[in-house]
Amino acid sequence: MDDLSAIQKCLAGDWETFRHLVEKYQARAVGHALAIVGAREDALDAVQEAFLDAFQALGRFDTGRQFYPWLYAILRNRCFKLLASRKRLEVSSLEQSEIQTEILAPSSRLSPEELLTLEQALLALSPEDRELITLKHLDGLSYRDLAEMLGVAEGTVMSRLYYARRRLREHFTLVR
């Protein structure tokens, strides 16, 4: 079943068809949420809330667009809301694993130590920087795709990416 048929069935009242969309996109959504919020449980909460928001807003979904970019906009909104509420509570719960990376997959080109150092440096960044860097490098998005996904101009993407990478490099050198 394609996304559009699933959405149309949901809108017709067959809400269990929404399962198709959840199961198709949950892994990608959890990965993206984790890159923003930095903690697995928070990421799962944000993804759950994002899917619920999406279900409620399905009637407003523009069928000419793809589903995931639309869901991603809802998801990042949920992630930043979650982070804002966490700030208000003055709780920092970044899970910096000492044995295993959560965001980065093992790579043959990096040693486990380098990978862990890189992930720790990523977690030391602001959520906005972390989101941008991971979308660029882990998903391989172009400046145009990033601009569309984040709702900013391409020039802004370039400039933000430049400074985010500089900050990441500083953290990487420090942690090393």
Place this chain on the structure above:
Amino acid sequence: MNQVNCENVCLAAMAVADGEKPLIPAPDIELHLAQCDRCRADVEQLQAFIELLNAPRRRERTESVWRRVAESLRHSGKARTVPDHWPWFLLLGLLLAGYRVIVAASDWEPSILFKVAPVLLAIAVFIFLRENPFKVNPGLQARISSRGDL
């Protein structure tokens, strides 16, 4: 075209390293880098770092959120089930109602309305609620089965 200064040259060199079109022509970038030691060192470090960042992939996730989403939808009352075969139940209801009307019409009395009205009302309620009265509740079925096992 953007002004050729240290910041813009570094941004443009980064765009080139990312495979994007720079805002400053390549010869201008090269000329600036040849003359500015600080920018050259910065760009070299950045290029090496971009290569390092391109090495890992995103860790694949296996968590499932469907159960949590489905529970929330059920509790919030946003979810309403419409079985695909509901028109068949509607047809069956109409046939039963029609049969009842035909049988009752043979000995027509005003009291027939009191006999037919509850049936029609029940059908209307099920249609309005979009519920299938013949659907087996899986939870209840499981409980009955487990009692049977005992």
